[in-house]
Amino acid sequence: MSAPYKPRVERKFVGGYRPRIDAAEKAHGRATYADDLTSRRHFPDLLHAKVLRSPYPRARIKRLDTSKAEALAGVKAILTYRDPEVACLKPTNAGWTDAVDTVNYEGMMWRNFRDRRVLGDYACWAGDEVGVAVAAESEQIAEQALRLMEVEWEALPFVLDPREAMQPGAPVIHPEIAPHNVLPWDPVGGPDIFLDKGDVEKGLAEAEVVVAVDSSHDNPTQGALDAWCCLAQWQGDRVTVWSNSYAGDQSRMHMSQMLEMPIHKVRFISHYVGGQFGRGDTGDQPFFLFTALLAKKAGRPVKFKHTRRDSFHDTRQSALYHCEAGARRDGTITSMVFKSIGDTGAHADHSMFALKFVPAEIAEVALAHIPHVRMEAYGVYTDRIPGCMMRGVGNSQFNFAFGLVVDALAEKLGMDPIDLAVKNFGHEWGTVPDKSLVAVLQEGAQRIQWREKRHAPGAGPVYEGTRKRGVGLSFHPGWHAEWQELRRKQVQVSITLHPDCTVTLDAPTVETGTGSNTCNVLGCAEALAFLGIQPEDITWVAAVDTDTSLKDCVQTDSAVSYLQSEVMAVAAQELRRQLLDLAAPVLEAAREELEIADGWIEVQASPGRGISVKELLRRGDLVPLVARVSRRPAGQKTGVPYIASFAEVEVDTATGRTQVLKLVIINDCGTVMYASGAEAQQIGGQCMAVGEALTEELVYDKATGIPLNFNFIDYKIPTMADMPEITPVLLEVWRGAGEYGACGIGEGTLTCTPRAIANAVYNAIGARVDDLPLTPDKVLRALGKI
Amino acid sequence: MATMPERITLRVNGEQHEFAVGRDLDPSTTLSEFLRQRLGFTGLKIGCDEGACGACTVIMDGKAVLSCMSLAVEADGHDLLTIEGLPNDDPVIEAFAGQCEPGHGTALQCGFCTPGFVMTARALLNANPSPTVEEVVEALSGNLCRCGCYAGIAQAVQHAAEKIAVRGGQL
Numbered sequence: 027m028s029a030p031y032k033p034r035v036e037r038k039f040v041g042g043y044r045p046r047i048d049a050a051e052k053a054h055g056r057a058t059y060a061d062d063l064t065s066r067r068h069f070p071d072l073l074h075a076k077v078l079r080s081p082y083p084r085a086r087i088k089r090l091d092t093s094k095a096e097a098l099a100g101v102k103a104i105l106t107y108r109d110p111e112v113a114c115l116k117p118t119n120a121g122w123t124d125a126v127d128t129v130n131y132e133g134m135m136w137r138n139f140r141d142r143r144v145l146g147d148y149a150c151w152a153g154d155e156v157g158v159a160v161a162a163e164s165e166q167i168a169e170q171a172l173r174l175m176e177v178e179w180e181a182l183p184f185v186l187d188p189r190e191a192m193q194p195g196a197p198v199i200h201p202e203i204a205p206h207n208v209l210p211w212d213p214v215g216g217p218d219i220f221l222d223k224g225d226v227e228k229g230l231a232e233a234e235v236v237v238a239v240d241s242s243h244d245n246p247t248q249g250a251l252d253a254w255c256c257l258a259q260w261q262g263d264r265v266t267v268w269s270n271s272y273a274g275d276q277s278r279m280h281m282s283q284m285l286e287m288p289i290h291k292v293r294f295i296s297h298y299v300g301g302q303f304g305r306g307d308t309g310d311q312p313f314f315l316f317t318a319l320l321a322k323k324a325g326r327p328v329k330f331k332h333t334r335r336d337s338f339h340d341t342r343q344s345a346l347y348h349c350e351a352g353a354r355r356d357g358t359i360t361s362m363v364f365k366s367i368g369d370t371g372a373h374a375d376h377s378m379f380a381l382k383f384v385p386a387e388i389a390e391v392a393l394a395h396i397p398h399v400r401m402e403a404y405g406v407y408t409d410r411i412p413g414c415m416m417r418g419v420g421n422s423q424f425n426f427a428f429g430l431v432v433d434a435l436a437e438k439l440g441m442d443p444i445d446l447a448v449k450n451f452g453h454e455w456g457t458v459p460d461k462s463l464v465a466v467l468q469e470g471a472q473r474i475q476w477r478e479k480r481h482a483p484g485a486g487p488v489y490e491g492t493r494k495r496g497v498g499l500s501f502h503p504g505w506h507a508e509w510q511e512l513r514r515k516q517v518q519v520s521i522t523l524h525p526d527c528t529v530t531l532d533a534p535t536v537e538t539g540t541g542s543n544t545c546n547v548l549g550c551a552e553a554l555a556f557l558g559i560q561p562e563d564i565t566w567v568a569a570v571d572t573d574t575s576l577k578d579c580v581q582t583d584s585a586v587s588y589l590q591s592e593v594m595a596v597a598a599q600e601l602r603r604q605l606l607d608l609a610a611p612v613l614e615a616a617r618e619e620l621e622i623a624d625g626w627i628e629v630q631a632s633p634g635r636g637i638s639v640k641e642l643l644r645r646g647d648l649v650p651l652v653a654r655v656s657r658r659p660a661g662q663k664t665g666v667p668y669i670a671s672f673a674e675v676e677v678d679t680a681t682g683r684t685q686v687l688k689l690v691i692i693n694d695c696g697t698v699m700y701a702s703g704a705e706a707q708q709i710g711g712q713c714m715a716v717g718e719a720l721t722e723e724l725v726y727d728k729a730t731g732i733p734l735n736f737n738f739i740d741y742k743i744p745t746m747a748d749m750p751e752i753t754p755v756l757l758e759v760w761r762g763a764g765e766y767g768a769c770g771i772g773e774g775t776l777t778c779t780p781r782a783i784a785n786a787v788y789n790a791i792g793a794r795v796d797d798l799p800l801t802p803d804k805v806l807r808a809l810g811k812i
Numbered sequence: 813m814a815t816m817p818e819r820i821t822l823r824v825n826g827e828q829h830e831f832a833v834g835r836d837l838d839p840s841t842t843l844s845e846f847l848r849q850r851l852g853f854t855g856l857k858i859g860c861d862e863g864a865c866g867a868c869t870v871i872m873d874g875k876a877v878l879s880c881m882s883l884a885v886e887a888d889g890h891d892l893l894t895i896e897g898l899p900n901d902d903p904v905i906e907a908f909a910g911q912c913e914p915g916h917g918t919a920l921q922c923g924f925c926t927p928g929f930v931m932t933a934r935a936l937l938n939a940n941p942s943p944t945v946e947e948v949v950e951a952l953s954g955n956l957c958r959c960g961c962y963a964g965i966a967q968a969v970q971h972a973a974e975k976i977a978v979r980g981g982q983l
Contacts, residue, residue, distance in 0.1 A: 030914040043912050052923030053909035053930060055855025055895035062854040166840075249958050251859035251867055251924045300857070300924025301958050334860040539922025539959050706917030706961055713960025738864035738956065746962040747953035754915065 031698060031756035038555055039548040041698045046544045047566060057298045060270035064257035064329050073102050073161040075320050075330040076168035080149030080156045083184035083409035083731025087147040087157045091176035098174060100167035103324035106158045107147045111319055115144045115284060120309030120375035120414055122280060125273040125580035126513045131283045138212045139374035141200045144312040150199050151372035151409050152732050155312060161320040161328045184731045188369040188406035199407040209374055209405040215382030221389050221401040229361030229398030233352025237434045240348050242797040243423040245341035245413045246722040249743055252300025253332040258318040265318050266293040272306035272536045274570035274578040284315055295571045302538035302581055307415035308340035309375040338736035343380050343413030344369045347427030351435045359450045361398040368405045371412035377405040384420030391666050392503040394454035409731055417714060418773040421502060429500030429781030430796055444471060447501060453665040462760040463668040466692040469755050470499060470672040473690040479674060484792020492680040498785025500778035501670040506585045506770030507762045508659045516656040518576035519593040521601055523651040527557060527640045529564045533590040534578040536570050540772055541703030542586040548700055549591025553598035557639055558625025584770030587699050593657045595765040600653035609642055660763035667694035667760035667769055671778035675786040679809055682802030684787055686716055686750040691775055694757045697768040704771060708754035711775030717744045719780040723799050820888035824851060825897030839885050844868040846884035847894060855895035855927045866955030869928040870894050876935035895927040903975035904934045907968040919968040921959035929955050933969045938983050942973050
């Protein structure tokens with residue numbers, strides 16, 4: 027429980043505690059998702075598609091005979107790697123699913139790593155979509171058809187561990203891209219040593235205190251309940267796709283480019299989406315293409331939907347980090363070294379974003395005042411599930427290492443990690459101590475009772491004979507300030523003022539649960555306060571339809587919550603000008619002489635000579651006023667705010683079980699756009715964070731390379747019974763550019779928590795467990811009990 | 813071994829439906845698929861189809877059941893309630909929709925799991941109109957919310973219990 031936050035500026039609507047605008051619709055079960063919109067009741071003649079998945083971790087199809095499947099009653103279309111419309115498809119990857127910008131094939135990131143073939147004959151993880159897809163009258167018939175496919179596989183040697191994959195003689199997974207499984211230089215990430223500032227060797231040699239630590243981050247999965255789903259329908263040479271993709275324009279661009287169709291021949295429609303968490307940005311797009319091709323071939327609408335097992339199709343990338351840090355005895359850090367090996371799994375996708383781009387950006391901000399810094403990363407192919415974008419991409423893995431090296435160095439220096447942090451970290455455009463970092467750490471320390479509860483590692487009291495408690499923290503720079511969103515280029519918004527003085531807000535974005543729709547409506551009401559309207563007078567357009575919508579601002583980087591509101595502030599001024607132009611002849615005054623407030627337009631010099639906006643609109647010709655604005659995010663380098671998590675845990679030293687007792691999550695937001703939504707993100711993110719820290723793990727049979735727990739029974743996502751008390755704390759200390767100067771927080775809510783928990787475990791038991799998830803066996807091993 | 817009935821009767825949200833097994837429905841059809849596809853009750857969601865997430869929860873004869881773990885034919889003769897059958901002013905729905913108490917976040921974000929949570933909470937409150945926090949946690953721990961709104965949900969269930977008490981203890 028925490029007190030409401032204190033806004034820096036009192037505003038009418040922005041920043042409020044209130045229900046989401048879609049809360050009633052969702053609580054009644056009336057919100058419609060892709061699976062609802064594509065049911066047989068809507069498309070009575072739909073067919074169901076299924077795709078063959080490799081039963082081997084690495085294999086090639088030597089021969090495929092589809093004749094028995096073709097003969098099965100109810101099978102309507104079969105598509106294989108030999109069909110010309112499949113064979114001609116260009117190799118692809120996740121380079122354009124980032125969707126921050128809507129790029130074409132040539133403009134996509136990771137042009138050197140196009141390692142995905144749509145329905146190719148080569149599989150490189152057990153679960154890879156490969157070879158053949160079927161459309162049939164029912165899912166059961168489609169599954170039966172796949173069982174009737176006669177496939178002669180050439181099972182190939184495989185490798186599951188990135189360190190083994192780097193060794194000479196290891197099976198090579200994509201020889202044309204990475205002859206030794208290690209991804210080469212690329213234009214976005216750079217070389218292996220992608221950052222080398224100062225002279226690290228000299229810095230370490232001169233340091234009075236040095237630590238070296240290692241951490242390992244496993245690959246949890248996004249686990250959205252709303253599994254991937256789409257339906258493709260052709261009308262002549264035009265295709266419409268309903269889906270739960272988080273991107274409208276980008277999905278359209280992808281299909282248009284891959285199927286070589288003009289953009290206007292492709293239409294994408296998304297409505298509510300049941301969770302995203304990075305899934306949309308993982309290269310999982312080939313299914314759109316084979317679904318569309320099957321629909322074309324069958325001449326009927328075709329629906330494709332992942333089963334829960336299929337939905338284990340991408341993960342956070344696992345990463346091994348080795349870090350060294352050197353400091354003077356007074357706690358001034360002089361050198362930091364980060365070396366990582368990332369397991370990309372079977373496809374490279376955005377691996378180097380996590381391994382290089384993100385750490386380089388962190389170095390620019392948080393490590394700006396450290397004179398000697400080196401960063402080195404290796405993305406390595408293995409025959410495992412691809413690891414790529416997941417909420418907090420790259421930052422989670424980095425923080426798990428960064429928070430460890432800070433904690434270890436503080437201990438060796440005999441300092442409190444809070445003092446060490448405040449002394450050294452900030453951002454390039456500010457000085458140390460950084461106000462935002464100080465604020466998040468002080469607030470967290472107070473709420474968790476840091477000084478009262480913290481003790482020497484393992485030296486606290488013992489509860490119930492075997493249980494020990496500890497506290498830990500971790501902090502991280504935010505990465506969703508407006509200047510960090512420049513790659514989005516134009517953000518578009520349209521505000522329509524109807525003759526009854528209500529508003530339709532077209533601020534297109536696919537609502538995946540983040541609550542940016544409510545932020546938008548509050549931002550719109552705030553910007554239009556001169557109309558005297560309430561948020562309830564604003565209709566938000568929930569569907570993204572590429573035929574009619576403006577460019578959609580995709581739910582990536584957690585930034586939509588304020589980016590569109592910044593544009594609305596501009597659009598509202600445009601609307602204001604239009605209104606005054608309308609009023610000027612009525613009031614027989616020049617526009618410049620008029621003032622508008624609370625729905626009343628008045629001649630400034632003659633109080634009382636005025637007209638209400640409602641009356642003005644009513645007298646008009648019933649044509650709505652429309653303000654449509656495109657704006658690039660402001661590029662002013664404002665630095666970044668900070669994030670921190672504080673954890674209190676209890677470890678049972680007899681069983682190795684770790685229980686999180688309390689979490690305090692502190693986000694400096696710049697400006698809180700919508701308090702209830704922000705708190706929901708802070709609290710909600712901990713489900714993923716606690717799972718990632720303690721229970722969520724993909725298990726493979728090492729002998730066969732087959733994953734064993736691709737289901738929600740054996741892959742353990744926390745339930746209500748597994749979650750601790752969580753205190754969400756919203757702060758407004760840092761400020762960005764623009765009307766609000768806010769930043770995104772959704773991803774950052776969980777970035778620091780696994781490390782805060784691991785540091786708390788160390789504080790509790792005096793032994794480090796730095797290999798996620800912190801399962802009981804690892805704890806017992808650290809205690810020397812097994 | 814029980815013999816398969818030729819016809820089945822389902823009472824859904826107070827309305828009687830009769831189906832011929834074989835002609836109207838395949839005996840292997842799950843209750844969740846049948847309710848969604850055949851009868852159009854798409855409020856319930858299929859999140860895992862293996863009894864692990866609770867998104868498909870409906871109320872059968874007053875008790876919460878996972879409709880993905882029942883066959884439609886097994887519901888023969890039973891009384892089913894889906895979220896579409898709840899009144900507009902249902903106290904549980906109102907509490908889920910209205911939750912914004914500072915410190916707890918909202919009771920829903922993406923909303924995909926919400927109908928399942930609402931139905932599970934309703935079954936709990938039906939049996940136990942004023943549950944303790946521990947009882948709420950126990951009853952709702954079979955439902956997954958990947959957005960993680962557990963604190964808001966727990967708060968909403970407590971508020972629903974208060975609303976029910978104000979309305980005279982009747983759900």
